[in-house]
Amino acid sequence: xxxxxxxxxxxxxxxxxxxxxxxxxxxxxxxxxxxxxxxxxxxxxxxxxxxxxxxxxxxxxxxxxxxxxxxxxxxxxxxxxxxxxxxxxxxxxxxxxxxxxxxxxxxxxxxxxxxxxxxxxxxxxxxxxxxxxxxxxxxxxxxxxxxxxxxxxxxxxxxxxxxxxxxxxxxxxxxxxxxxxxxxxxxxxxxxxxxxxxxxxxxxxxxxxxxxxxxxxxxxxxxxxxxxxxxxxxxxxxxxxxxxxxxxxxxxxxxxxxxxxxxxxxxxxxxxxxxxxxx
Numbered sequence: 001x002x003x004x005x006x007x008x009x010x011x012x013x014x015x016x017x018x019x020x021x022x023x024x025x026x027x028x029x030x031x032x033x034x035x036x037x038x039x040x041x042x043x044x045x046x047x048x049x050x051x052x053x054x055x056x057x058x059x060x061x062x063x064x065x066x067x068x069x070x071x072x073x074x075x076x077x078x079x080x081x082x083x084x085x086x087x088x089x090x091x092x093x094x095x096x097x098x099x100x101x102x103x104x105x106x107x108x109x110x111x112x113x114x115x116x117x118x119x120x121x122x123x124x125x126x127x128x129x130x131x132x133x134x135x136x137x138x139x140x141x142x143x144x145x146x147x148x149x150x151x152x153x154x155x156x157x158x159x160x161x162x163x164x165x166x167x168x169x170x171x172x173x174x175x176x177x178x179x180x181x182x183x184x185x186x187x188x189x190x191x192x193x194x195x196x197x198x199x200x201x202x203x204x205x206x207x208x209x210x211x212x213x214x215x216x217x218x219x220x221x222x223x224x225x226x227x228x229x230x231x232x233x234x235x236x237x238x239x240x241x242x243x244x245x246x247x248x249x250x251x252x253x254x255x256x257x258x259x260x261x262x263x264x265x266x267x268x269x270x271x272x273x274x275x276x277x278x279x
Contacts, residue, residue: 026083029053032075036093040071047071047095052211061209063237064099064252071095072252074211077106078182092184094214099252104215104222106184115188115219119248123191123222132224133193135262141173145265146195148178148186154203161202165276172272183208183257187216190259191223199269201230201256202277209235210252217250220259226266230256230273 033051040049048062048070055061064070071093076082078089087110095103104123106115117123123130136144147169151162169177178195180186186198201207217227228246238253245251258273260266 026076026079028082029075029079032091033073036073036075036091040073040093044069044071049073050210051075052209055209055211061235061237061253064096064210067098069095069097069102072210072214074184074215077184077212078180081181086181088180088185089182090184090188092211092215094211094216094218096210096214096252100248101214101218101252104218106188106215106219108185108188113188115191115215117215117219117222119218119222121222123219125188125192130191130193130219130223133191133196133261135260135265136196138262138264138268142169142268143173143175145174145197146176146178147174147269148180148189148195148198148200150179150181150183150186150200152201152203152205152207154205158205159203160279161276164279165199165202165273168272168276183212184216187220187227187259190225190261191220193261197258197260197265197269199230199258199273201233201254202273204233204255207233207235207255208257213250213252213254213257217252217257217259221247221250225259225261226263227257227259228266228270229254230258230270231277 030053033053037049037051048068051073074092076089077092081088091107093105094101102119104117115125189195190198221227227250229244232240232244233255234240234253258266258270
């Protein structure tokens with residue numbers, strides 16, 4: 001309701017990357033996070049809760065390797081959209097044990113769509129089970145494939161891997177490339193069959209973090225999608241000496257992700273993404 005009714009004051013913005021920045025936090029982000037965190041701790045006083053905005057303030061993401069149930073909250077995924085009144089944002093709440101997602105919830109208040117998934121129990125949209133996503137037929141090109149992606153916050157020459165990937169997709173005759181501005185919504189849309197794939201996180205600056213991955217990757221996996229890291233890059237305190245992981249072992253500290261309706265499409269997009277990173 002707060003997102004739907006937000007006025008200018010509720011959209012008042014602090015730029016995490018300083019004046020003239022592009023990474024926003026609004027009063028509604030902070031209010032949503034307080035509401036969710038307080039509710040979770042009342043219901044589960046022995047659990048841990050990690051929120052995006054509190055981590056942004058401290059500059060530290062806690063480790064996820066403990067046995068306690070850990071809730072991971074993104075109060076508004078798609079804040080840039082929210083700031084500009086573009087109705088394309090979700091609230092994301094995931095729960096992980098030792099870094100492995102066990103429960104995922106994502107809510108789009110603009111369309112009243114609620115995605116829920118539990119490990120081994122399937123994924124649901126507004127109470128209806130999401131079936132196995134039909135994979136597009138892959139021929140010599142990507143003419144049957146829709147790819148969701150995101151610019152992130154990289155700008156200038158270091159954003160070149162993004163440009164190289166988009167050029168490669170166009171050369172391969174991709175059906176469509178879409179930028180929604182919400183990583184969690186991207187994952188939910190692939191899970192729901194609204195797009196056949198997502199590839200994200202090719203650059204360095206402020207790539208997605210555990211609150212972008214926890215709920216969304218579980219929803220996608222439980223709907224039958226493939227979820228994998230592009231490469232070994234991880235946000236601190238992740239260990240970049242370890243190889244990339246996929247499936248239930250997908251590292252929530254990963255800086256990148258390919259999500260696809262089939263292993264073949266995932267492998268093809270991962271190969272293209274790595275080539276774009278390598279230059």
